[in-house]
Amino acid sequence: ALCCQPRPSVPLVDLRAPASVQREAWAAGAALGAVRLVGHDLDIAAALNASRSLFALPEPTKLAAGSLDGRPGFQRGYLAIGGESGLAANLELKEGFCYGYEWPANAPVENGLCGPNLWPEGSEGAPWRAELTHYFHAAAGAMQRATAHMAEALLLPVDAASLLRGGERISIMRLFHYFSAAEHAHIAPGKPRTGSSAHTDWHVATLIAQDGTGGLQLLGADGAWVGVPPLAGEVVVLLGDYLHLLSRGATHSPIHRVLLPPERRHRYSLTLFGYPSFDATLPAEAAAAAELPPSHTRAQLAAAGAFNTLVNGSDPQARLRLAEEAFGDLVLDKWRGVAANRVGSRSDRAGSDAV
Numbered sequence: 420a421l422c423c424q425p426r427p428s429v430p431l432v433d434l435r436a437p438a439s440v441q442r443e444a445w446a447a448g449a450a451l452g453a454v455r456l457v458g459h460d461l462d463i464a465a466a467l468n469a470s471r472s473l474f475a476l477p478e479p480t481k482l483a484a485g486s487l488d489g490r491p492g493f494q495r496g497y498l499a500i501g502g503e504s505g506l507a508a509n510l511e512l513k514e515g516f517c518y519g520y521e522w523p524a525n526a527p528v529e530n531g532l533c534g535p536n537l538w539p540e541g542s543e544g545a546p547w548r549a550e551l552t553h554y555f556h557a558a559a560g561a562m563q564r565a566t567a568h569m570a571e572a573l574l575l576p577v578d579a580a581s582l583l584r585g586g587e588r589i590s591i592m593r594l595f596h597y598f599s600a601a602e603h604a605h606i607a608p609g610k611p612r613t614g615s616s617a618h619t620d621w622h623v624a625t626l627i628a629q630d631g632t633g634g635l636q637l638l639g640a641d642g643a644w645v646g647v648p649p650l651a652g653e654v655v656v657l658l659g660d661y662l663h664l665l666s667r668g669a670t671h672s673p674i675h676r677v678l679l680p681p682e683r684r685h686r687y688s689l690t691l692f693g694y695p696s697f698d699a700t701l702p703a704e705a706a707a708a709a710e711l712p713p714s715h716t717r718a719q720l721a722a723a724g725a726f727n728t729l730v731n732g733s734d735p736q737a738r739l740r741l742a743e744e745a746f747g748d749l750v751l752d753k754w755r756g757v758a759a760n761r762v763g764s765r766s767d768r769a770g771s772d773a774v
């Protein structure tokens with residue numbers, strides 16, 4: 420009977436249905452900060468397979484495509500295990516690869532988030548690379564449609580079309596490959612291991628495709644971690660800090676984390692970070708009304724402990740920066756911070772955890 424079916428904890432939105440029909444699902448999703456999405460036309464299995472091919476490349480080939488040393492804050496290229504961490508206390512046991520818009524060779528670098536993709540040497544013409552490039556554009560389109568759908572359904576006090584406008588060339592795809600806890604025991608022995616430390620996403624929205632392993636969790640209002648089910652054919656849309664601010668709190672930016680896969684399992688995910696334009700600034704009233712950190716209950720804050728978020732609420736300069744600084748400058752600062760938490764770095768040894 421209908422009465423006895425468990426209510427799915429992350430609401431499901433079908434992009435093929437009119438936004439007005441999906442109002443209830445988006446309202447529940449805005450309160451939680453996440454929806455499951457179908458009707459997106461993405462070939463998730465093909466993209467996951469392509470990312471497996473990339474991570475199966477020889478270690479030296481991957482390391483040679485590493486990005487972090489040259490340009491602090493610039494996020495393209497290969498991320499080795501321990502190469503970044505949301506919280507300095509943790510070793511995040513995953514490797515990653517970040518890429519996005521394909522800048523023409525010799526295009527001028529307009530800002531710190533622009534620049535060439537750092538594909539592994541010898542990958543020109545590889546089918547997996549073509550698939551990943553295709554997936555970036557398809558996923559960005561699906562996210563654009565989803566945010567417009569959401570804004571329409573929720574009657575958000577922002578121009579729906581403008582949420583991600585101008586961010587197409589700086590939005591970033593992050594491929595992850597998570598290991599089980601006992602692997603790579605020689606790296607930072609004794610350090611607590613996790614997949615992704617508790618955090619909020621700093622931008623507009625995140626579109627996540629995951630394999631069947633599971634491990635992504637977000638905090639519900641009561642402070643209980645809610646598993647985001649890895650269901651075939653679905654992607655997950657998480658709503659971020661910048662959307663929370665822009666919408667004057669109409670959407671929640673959930674604290675979430677990724678647990679490591681069980682023994683002998685690996686987890687793959689494709690995570691697209693949807694940015695507004697580099698120069699986007701918050702209207703002064705929105706910045707003044709901002710809750711920092713965004714709209715979390717006491718139960719959520721207690722359950723999360725330390726977590727990484729766009730602006731540090733206990734820093735008196737933070738509110739000022741929100742009103743005055745472009746999104747791109749704020750987020751570049753954040754990227755420098757997580758890179759500074761890499762294994763063996765100075766802030767790693769000092770154990771500092773920015774919240």
Ligand SMILES: O=C(O)CCC(=O)C(=O)O
Pocket residue numbers: 593595615620627629635675676677688689690
């Ligand atoms: O791998 C995932 O499922 C999500 C990772 C995540 O939350 C992030 O990179 O911001």
Ligand SMILES: [Fe+2]
Pocket residue numbers: 618619620625675
């Ligand atoms: Fe995230």
